[in-house]
Amino acid sequence: MAKRVTLFEPPPLDPSKAPIENVLELTPVLDIGPDVFTNTRPLWHPPGARGIYGGAAIAQSLAAAQRTVPANFFVHSMHCYFVLAGDSEIPILYHVERVRDGKSFATRTVQARQRGRPIFTTTLSFSREGSGGKKTIEHAVPMPDVQLPPPEDNPFLKRLSNSGESGPFESRRAGILNRNSPHPTDKRIRQFNRCRGQISAEGGHQAHLSALAYITDSYFIGTVARVHDIPRFSSPAALQRALKALKNPSDLDDDTIANYLKDLAEEETAELRSRLEGALSKAQNSDKEVGMMVSLDHTIYFHNPSAFRADEWMLNEMESPWSGEGRGLVTQNIWSKDGVLIATCIQEGLIRLKQDDKKEDSGKTRASKL
Template sequence: MADRTDRSTLLRPPPPDPNKAPIENVLEVTEMAVLGPNIFTNTRKAWHPPGARGIYGGSVIAMCLAAAQRTVADDFLVHSCHCYFLLAGSSEQPILFHVEQVRDGRSFATRTVQARQRGRCIFTTTISFVREGSSGSPQSQVSHSSAMPSEAVPPPDDYDGEPEMMKQSPFQGTKIEVIDPNPGSSDKGERKTRQWIRARGKISGGTAAHLEALAYVSDSYFIGTITRIHRLWRFPFNPEAYENLAPDLKERVRTLHAWEGMGEDPRDMMGQPTLGMMVSLDHTIYFHEPKRVLADEWMLTEMESPWAGDGRAVVTQKIFAKDGTLLATCVQEGLVRLQQPKPEGAKESKL
């Protein structure tokens, strides 16, 4: 068992496998048959992003998918994944993934997975699989697909343009681009964000590992699209305080601000609304071309929001392969609240 001072995994974490891509090590799950059938646990500690309420949601989505894929036949491929975030997960506690074999048909199989910590369900998903080739020949099917934006050009294979602070992620990416077809328009629903991404290293675990990697990255910057299209200030201090930051912190804030597509100078955000709270509520992935997902090659994510209101927002995402194939469509709803004015006489918090 793991050392008593480390409760982040149920078993002692093995050293990373150098023959696998970093994302494969991050998402590895271990079957716990001693606890019952179809129960798995995280092999390594889950990532808790700085400033977040809990562990990164994409890792839970992907590990649930990893567990579910272990319970279906090899010729069944995931085509949809419907998820709900229920409680903030802790990176200091092991996660148990309970897979229920809801249905096994000739063409489709269904699994539900609950991710639990301390006996409480923190996340639940229903995943549907389809048997490869069960729909007949391509000539007997209707077919169409959204096209990748013609102006989107993937970075070179030797791209190394990330800031140093971004290089610890198992995924590599480019600076987020905010597309505004009508500059100056008040219609935020017309704005889009685009980013090229790929897993670092070479994924060795076949189609299942590539699909898990796509599920992981699908949650990256997703509901945060709202902060970009509405230009919301998200740091825990006012833009006016930017000039008074220590030089190293000031540079870090400037780098993050620019990388996320918000502009080169954080001082331009003076007078903009401030984000108070943002939490993902649910997440859906439709895998269109599972056999063509190569997550260690460049993929384009394009995000936009058809609606926001009543303290919530919906964001849609298209993920394209670099050859233009539409690999997946994702939808997420999240809680979005602006920071409310402080009561008169309240003290300003110190940095």
């Protein structure tokens, strides 16, 4: 008997809604409580990842919390912790706690649980639209001078679309600022993102905010490896390990993901080749290979919630101010197609390199026992 990956039988996809709206759809679980929800559809487990795509937990927690605040209250900050890897073969229950309801602000906490244990927790703050008054202090980091929207007629860029042609959003590379700098902190990774299809009017601005939250986790902590020129697939064997790690890809088929990963590997090879002579051979024989990369926490500050559409091209720029002690920190700015800064994000993650000097490790172990 097949294992049920959702609490209830998923309904047919709603063609009047964008794919991201179907992916993030929630079902109330009234038998447990008035503010408890579950994922309506299976969630994606990215190849090689320890659990579900983190953006799904972020976005569905936001969607659940949004259901408990007035329609004219919009999220302005969200502080998240990834506690345990989410299992894509088990339903998730989102428990919302109404911490505070004020005239201008409302606070919510959400716990995502599996088997009764929290796998993800977040605290969100909402503000009433227009509560800042007519006179406000305003400034924002300007959008970099890049072409937007990205060119549509480049077949190489089309191959880099997120998760093939069936994923809920697509991504395109927008280059690396200071690519050849020897200092990782100088580099800025840029990419374009947008949801596929058109988000429905029924979903309102809340649907666009949830979609944006989903996208923010895409390739976020991976910035640390990129600014250090450490490819995710440093050898054919590493690529094969990622392909074998495919698990419950939800609305994505194995061929789609396999082709995507192969294109991604080709992109990294080309990128390394363009940076310095001999980079390919160094990557194939490098002693630096990422052994584990896991997000620990994730913060989103939402700006101008009504000034963008998540189904239109947005520009993301990521940089890493620090890494060390097996962790890395990344910041991200996101602009709308009109150049409005719509979000600032921060993420810290666990980044451990493969340790293959077993003799040295065993020596250290013996010394520690003396």
